[in-house]
Structure formats: C-alpha cells, structure tokens
Amino acid sequence: AQSVTQLDSHVSVSEGTPVLLRCNYSSSYSPSLFWYVQHPNKGLQLLLKYTSAATLVKGINGFEAEFKKSETSFHLTKPSAHMSDAAEYFCVVVGGYQKVTFGTGTKLQVIP
C-alpha cells in the first residue's frame, strides 16, 4: 500500500528562523515525490519534485528537500522563514499505476 504521513499538522516558526516540515512515505515502487504549497483560497503550487535524480532537490522561494530512501523521508526545509511562507504545505507521493497520494497537509505559521 502507498501512503504519505506528514508528521506535523501545524508548525510555527519565527521570521528569519529555519523551517522544517516532515514527510514520510511508503511505496512499493520507486516513487516520485513532490511538495506543493497552498496559500489561502488558492490552488496548489509546485514547490519542488524528486524523480530519482539528485537526492537533494532545490525548489522555488529558497525551499529544498532531501530524499532519504533508507528513512523513507522527504522533509522540506528552508534556512530562513519569511512572512510570505505562511501557507499550507502538502507532500505528495506518486507511485505505480498512476497512483497519487497526498499527505494531509502541514500549516506553517510565521511569527513576526
């Protein structure tokens, strides 16, 4: 079975401090992994994706994620949070047979 677990439903950080959003996955296939961001009342925007190339993936707005097969993790990080980063973030696993599984989301709050 394929699954995605976002370990924190809410994360709160101060502006200028690092961000860590955690994602663990389970898949019988070599998966593709994505992080999307959703601002209030908006659609989902692709932040970055891993598709079996480099394990450290850089995305937009200074975000990056590292694929760790041994830990089945794909955590999202950013060195310094900005107020505009406040949003909900979704980890997505794409495995075999067109199966796309979304995590339940992590809401990031950035405190001024």
Added chain:
Amino acid sequence: DAGITQSPRHKVTETGTPVTLRCHQTENHRYMYWYRQDPGHGLRLIHYSYGVKDTDKGEVSDGYSVSRSKTEDFLLTLESATSSQTSVYFCAISESIASSGNTIYFGEGSWLTVV
C-alpha cells in the same frame, strides 16, 4: 502558471439538485483530474481522464460522474448534491501519467456548499 480555469469558483446549492463544475485547460495536456479537499483528508481523487471520452474512477467517486468530450474540458457532475459533498474541488492536469513523475498542475479551486 498552467492555464487552468475552473467554473464556477463559488456555488451554493440545495440538497438534491444537480451541479456541474467545469475545468478548462489551455495546455493540451492529456491527463485531467478532479480532486476534493476536506480538512484532515488532504486531497482525494474523485475521477480522472486519460483522453477524450476516457475516464476512470478515483478513491471517492460515489455520487460523482465526469465527462470529457474535448481535450480541453473536463466536467464534474453531482447528479443529486448532498451535504457531504460540501467541499473545495480542484481540477488538475498533467502532460503524461502522474506516476512517471510528471508535474500535476492545479486550478484555483471551486468552493461548493450544499445546504
């Protein structure tokens, strides 16, 4: 941004009435999807299409039907809306099958309230 337009963006309807949501794309992508988003569930796939007149069910397809008569349009129909279908609906597209690692692009969402 991918050229995806959803309509209507907001709708309030009564229980038992039919509702159709439209997704229009200008990217000529083969695959189109309808998802619903509910608190605590993330996004769940309702139906998807892999070509004109080619559709298949997702994980929460009961109570929904879809049609795709043209590459650019994918319609989602609630034949008889129920309160449990109150949700935010997202259309998505991808150039090739999502499992190949192709990016899925999302529309802005349609907020549906069934009263």
